[in-house]
Amino acid sequence: MVNNSIRVVATCLALLAPNVEARVDVAFDQRLPGKKQVQCADTLGDLVFIGRTRGGSSAELTALDISDPSAPRTVWEHELRGSANGLTIVDETLYVATGANRAELLVIEPRDGAILAALDLPGPRDATGIASLGRGLLLQRNTGGGDDAFLIDIRDRGAPAVVTSWNGRVLEETPEATALPDHFVPNLAVRVDRPWSPGTMLHLLFARQPVELEILRRDVVRFPDNDGDGVFRLGCLGDSNTFGYPGLPRSWCVQLRDIIDDPFFEVLLIAAPGATANPQTIFDERFDAAHHLESAIESGVDAVLLAYGTNDLQQGYSPEEIARAYREHRAVAEAAGIDFYVASTPGRLPDPTADSMVVAVNEILAATFPERLVDFFSGFVPELYRDRLHFTERGQALRAERAHEVLGPRR
Ligand SMILES: [Ca+2]
Numbered sequence: 460m461v462n463n464s465i466r467v468v469a470t471c472l473a474l475l476a477p478n479v480e481a482r483v484d485v486a487f488d489q490r491l492p493g494k495k496q497v498q499c500a501d502t503l504g505d506l507v508f509i510g511r512t513r514g515g516s517s518a519e520l521t522a523l524d525i526s527d528p529s530a531p532r533t534v535w536e537h538e539l540r541g542s543a544n545g546l547t548i549v550d551e552t553l554y555v556a557t558g559a560n561r562a563e564l565l566v567i568e569p570r571d572g573a574i575l576a577a578l579d580l581p582g583p584r585d586a587t588g589i590a591s592l593g594r595g596l597l598l599q600r601n602t603g604g605g606d607d608a609f610l611i612d613i614r615d616r617g618a619p620a621v622v623t624s625w626n627g628r629v630l631e632e633t634p635e636a637t638a639l640p641d642h643f644v645p646n647l648a649v650r651v652d653r654p655w656s657p658g659t660m661l662h663l664l665f666a667r668q669p670v671e672l673e674i675l676r677r678d679v680v681r682f683p684d685n686d687g688d689g690v691f692r693l694g695c696l697g698d699s700n701t702f703g704y705p706g707l708p709r710s711w712c713v714q715l716r717d718i719i720d721d722p723f724f725e726v727l728l729i730a731a732p733g734a735t736a737n738p739q740t741i742f743d744e745r746f747d748a749a750h751h752l753e754s755a756i757e758s759g760v761d762a763v764l765l766a767y768g769t770n771d772l773q774q775g776y777s778p779e780e781i782a783r784a785y786r787e788h789r790a791v792a793e794a795a796g797i798d799f800y801v802a803s804t805p806g807r808l809p810d811p812t813a814d815s816m817v818v819a820v821n822e823i824l825a826a827t828f829p830e831r832l833v834d835f836f837s838g839f840v841p842e843l844y845r846d847r848l849h850f851t852e853r854g855q856a857l858r859a860e861r862a863h864e865v866l867g868p869r870r
């Protein structure tokens with residue numbers, strides 16, 4: 460890393476939507492040594508692998524440690540006899556498509572850079588791209604006579620073997636997931652997005668000329684990407700006040716999504732009118748929080764926010780039983796590796812904030828779930844209700860704000 464060149468960020472920030480702008484923080488911005496273009500990059504844990512075109516004195520393949528995103532550190536590098544045109548990571552092993560005649564595919568131990576194997580395809584044409592297919596790889600070469608697509612068996616990573624090859628392009632340029640932070644680098648070559656510490660995204664942007672690496676850090680939410688799929692996904696579980704009937708006020712869940720408004724944040728709404736935190740005494744299991752939670756876990760959420768209680772009281776459950784049901788759901792969520800949040804039970808007209816049964820429920824919830832409790836109770840005046848139990852659009856908006864206070868980005 461040379462040549463500290465902190466760029467003027469303020470003008471670039473103005474191009475982003477206001478709510479996103481507030482959360483962006485440039486962790487790192489420096490020229491990379493040499494003039495070689497960045498062709499490809501990917502991450503594994505704290506490591507970033509960068510493949511570059513051939514030429515000049517700097518290495519074509521570099522691994523950086525970004526455990527401190529503001530101070531990336533070179534861990535290892537290789538000079539190849541050709542460009543590093545594509546790379547992919549399968550089972551903690553790095554596979555690189557190169558322009559080197561004797562080693563169009565390199566197999567590398569990512570932590571220390573040890574070369575485990577090199578596969579020489581017939582002829583000198585460059586490998587131009589690579590994609591993983593489970594325990595196999597697809598390697599693409601420049602066209603120019605002969606086969607240009609190779610299916611490679613990597614069940615033994617020390618001895619990759621061509622299974623079959625054919626003539627035809629298979630790999631296409633991967634479209635970017637979103638155009639959002641590209642504005643920061645005017646001549647973007649490669650971009651890698653990855654979730655970082657709880658609720659944060661890192662965007663690694665490689666510019667063409669001058670060759671430059673910029674790392675942006677952006678707070679999205681307060682919970683981690685627990686399943687590692689690159690998206691922060693919240694399950695909103697509840698009753699009719701979460702369900703949001705068509706044509707009626709929009710659910711707090713949908714309004715929360717709109718407030719956070721981030722391409723790496725998704726909501727999954729699982730709710731039913733009449734649903735309970737405790738086992739149903741009237742309807743079937745589709746109206747039961749345990750079933751909602753199971754569906755959310757199966758659907759790959761990273762966190763859940765449960766908002767029940769009203770119908771538990773209607774069905775004769777006590778405040779203690781409501782809190783106990785939530786504790787059981789928390790145990791299920793935590794066993795599945797999911798962050799658990801709970802909402803206080805809303806009051807009922809005519810005097811919602813003085814509803815004694817609801818007050819009792821919420822006192823227990825506050826003691827049981829400190830830090831993880833979203834306040835759906837205090838300040839919800841009668842004007843925010845459209846009937847004895849249900850909220851207006853403004854009432855739902857206040858619920859969304861309360862959820863945002865607990866789940867939304869810190870900044
Ligand atoms: Ca060759």
Ligand SMILES: [Ca+2]
Pocket residue numbers: 684685686687688689690691692759760761
């Ligand atoms: Ca996720």
